[in-house]
Amino acid sequence: MKRWSATLLLLFVCSVVAHADVTIVQKTTAEGGMASMAQSGGLPTPTITTRIKGTKGRMDVDLGSANLPGNMSTITDAGAKQVVLLDHNQKTARTSGAPVQPATGQPSAGSLENSVAPTGRSQTIDGLKCDEYAFNTTMNLSQMGGAQVPPEAAAAMQGVTMIMKGSMWVAKEAPGAAEYAAYQKAMSGADLAGAAMGATGVSLPGMERMAKAMATVQGVPVLTEVTMTIEAGPGASDNARQMAAMMAGMGAMKVTTRVLSMKTDAIADDVFLVPAGYQVIK
Numbered sequence: 001m002k003r004w005s006a007t008l009l010l011l012f013v014c015s016v017v018a019h020a021d022v023t024i025v026q027k028t029t030a031e032g033g034m035a036s037m038a039q040s041g042g043l044p045t046p047t048i049t050t051r052i053k054g055t056k057g058r059m060d061v062d063l064g065s066a067n068l069p070g071n072m073s074t075i076t077d078a079g080a081k082q083v084v085l086l087d088h089n090q091k092t093a094r095t096s097g098a099p100v101q102p103a104t105g106q107p108s109a110g111s112l113e114n115s116v117a118p119t120g121r122s123q124t125i126d127g128l129k130c131d132e133y134a135f136n137t138t139m140n141l142s143q144m145g146g147a148q149v150p151p152e153a154a155a156a157m158q159g160v161t162m163i164m165k166g167s168m169w170v171a172k173e174a175p176g177a178a179e180y181a182a183y184q185k186a187m188s189g190a191d192l193a194g195a196a197m198g199a200t201g202v203s204l205p206g207m208e209r210m211a212k213a214m215a216t217v218q219g220v221p222v223l224t225e226v227t228m229t230i231e232a233g234p235g236a237s238d239n240a241r242q243m244a245a246m247m248a249g250m251g252a253m254k255v256t257t258r259v260l261s262m263k264t265d266a267i268a269d270d271v272f273l274v275p276a277g278y279q280v281i282k
Helices: 002-011 033-041 151-156 177-189 193-199 207-214 238-250
Strands: 022-031 047-053 056-062 072-077 082-087 092-097 111-125 128-140 160-171 220-232 253-263 279-281
Touching: 022 177, 047 177, 111 160, 128 220, 160 238, 220 238
Parallel strands: 092 279
Antiparallel strands: 022 047, 022 253, 047 056, 056 072, 072 082, 082 092, 111 128, 128 160, 160 220, 220 253
């Protein structure tokens, strides 16, 4: 459950802004595929609240129960290049900064493909004119998880990829849309997506490249639909192929995120501070 929540948290960690104060509330649901494995236990449908003030942002993930381990918040500061992960159950604040980029500037080998492009389609959603953007990301599962994944487990996943394809319906005239886009650009420039990922203990290779691609889209994603599938390539082991076949048998998992509300009311400065009583871990 914790990894599931952390993954959702980071898939939408770049949902933030820069001049006016902006608050965006989103709802995320998942169905089919890997999500069906959790149906008996009650799959969470997170409500994600993103608040932005200047170059600072805060994203709160509410799973509907205070006892679930995935109830977390991230506080980001693009100017200071810092991310703080708040674990509300453990009362801890884990801080991290932007990773050091390789001198070669070469993209991560874990991300095989990243693309975001307009489709030319438009529709009105909740009274907002939205343009569609299609995106496609392929990730090597053997490079997910970082140090928490034993070497033998990583080796077993060699040649197995997660493919995420979907669309974003983006409103350019939504409240705070310009500020949203400006913050996205600031986060991308500060290389904070990977740092936010690392703070949770879960690693998604190529996250920075994905964030930079998303930052090219101007506007607020009102509706995002992502389909996730698992495939085994030529270098996959027999066990990995069996796992991938089992996942394929369950069908693709679809994750949908929809904006419930957007407003530009003033936000207090202390929203972006570590709460009193939380243990700070660097």
